[in-house]
Amino acid sequence: MNPSLHFRPLRPAVAADGATTLDLLITVATPPLPAELMARPRPPLNLVLVIDRSGSMDGSKLSYARKAARFLAGELTARDRLAIVTFDDEVNVLVPSQAVRDPLTFISAINTIQAGGCTALFDGWLAGATQVAQQLDPTALNRVLLLSDGQANEGLTDAGAIAAKVEGLTQRGISTSAFGLGSGFDEDLMGAIAAAGDGTLAQIESPRQLADLYASELQGLTSTIGRKVSLGIRAKHGAELVDVLNDLPQNVAGNHQLPNLRHGQELNVGVRLQLPAWAANQEIASVRLAWDSPQQQSRQSLVEHLTLPVQPQAELEELQCDPVVAEQFALLQANRERRQAIEALDQGDLQGALFSIAAMDQRLADLPQSEAIQCERQLLAEKRELMQQDRNLSRKRLRREALRSSLNVWEADDDNQTNS
């Protein structure tokens, strides 16, 4: 039932007679959901759906949002709680948190949602979070689902300030997922909320995808085995951790924050360590994974120690690189470099953005063309084309893809994109 930690170095040894730059893939793997558990009832859910009904959310978008909310209400049972909050320039608790005995109660309320004015996104989150907090159940999965298609333009609007508040709530047992809909939402803000909220980030271009998204969110919630997951990497004996390619947020103790762990999942973290000349059998680093489990009260943890064979430097260079590690590093690097393309776009430098995409693709082209690499190159080609037609949409997609290294990012099954 517990996750496991695995180390996979790019080259299987370090130098005895000189410095080594060690690229290491740390994989956190979780077992698939055991059959006997599938039959058992899932933990109860304590959810609020916070829906943006600002002016831009009119017409078909709102009608799909209503439809998807009805679907969500229909999927929940009397053991679960649901509240529905809508916001424009004002916040309205449409249905206060209650057990889902009769989905019709929710559905008739949902049908009354009309498009309104501005986007008081933070106040909407706050009202929704309060609904969940009043019913907080430590044995349930407590989460705010925030759906928005607009820029926050009323109340607190600063992304950093909002994220800080969301993170405070995560620490107190309530997570937040952020779903951006259409072409008008603020992808930086939604990304920051999902990261601080220890939840899922989704960007959906069509409201048709909402029901699939909710289904996947429910599935994800019920297969969660670890929340508030942190990875502590301690380099030993003069070794130094010089880079974490995933750009994971760090907490007070310097541990790196990972997304929620779900059954049957693999998270890859790419790190670079700098080592002086190394003695045989000397430990290079210890890695400690810690998480909160829905079943246990105390925090769980697991420590693994890394040692590698030593060899003369000259022989080290002859060693084969592990192609799996090389591929994962290239993919993480490509996610990271999307940030540069975004920065270039923000400065109005389309050529610069196109150039960094081309540079990423060139590096991927030098690798064996596995399915994952081909997918990634296709994504890049798509961005290159899109950038010239719809800069806003390409920026949104670039942001989402950049965050795949550090967040649970939802991707629709039908658009040929792989989960990371």
Next chain:
Amino acid sequence: MAKLPSSSASAHGADVVAYGLDQLLELAGERLGEEITPRTVRLYATEGLIDRPGKDGRRALYGQRHLLQLLLVRTLARRGLSLSAIAPLVAGDDEALQEQLSQLDDGLEASTPARESNDALDYLQSIQSSASEASPSLLPLLGAPLSSRSPSLRASRMAGRSNASSSRWHRFQLAPGVELHLSESASIPPTRARREAWLQRLIDRLREQLDHQD
């Protein structure tokens, strides 16, 4: 980035990264989410909670160990431990420090379920009241009467303003159900010492009022 002179380097050898005081403060501040002042560091060094820094000429140099000690001292102090209680906890080797910090971090990450319920709600309520407290802010009003402020600032205060007879008043919510009304001709002393004295007078007045009611 400079290297620590070998005499003061840690057990791992001479090749240890060193920070200037500014870098140390910045790194610690970022990780702790609070501002650390040079005075705090000097105090901790004098009290023996942080090892003496290395020297590069006249410049003090700090290493990873100093950073760990500083993080640990602040984290423990924030939990209410006295400095004398903290002292023995920061004397261990680097690994012991690191280990303690991770464990504290676990405590920080995992709150006990029994407390969570109240915590989350209390927290959200505190945000709600601080949000109304922070907006509008008193900050732009320091020093000069409100009436002499630029039209744009005055316009931005419109929301919290009411007309009472002939003079104009600004309203600020201090807590749910508690408001401060400031006349446009009132000015808040800009210098810290005078402002403190001004606040003290207000508190005294308020206390008198309450005592009268007993």
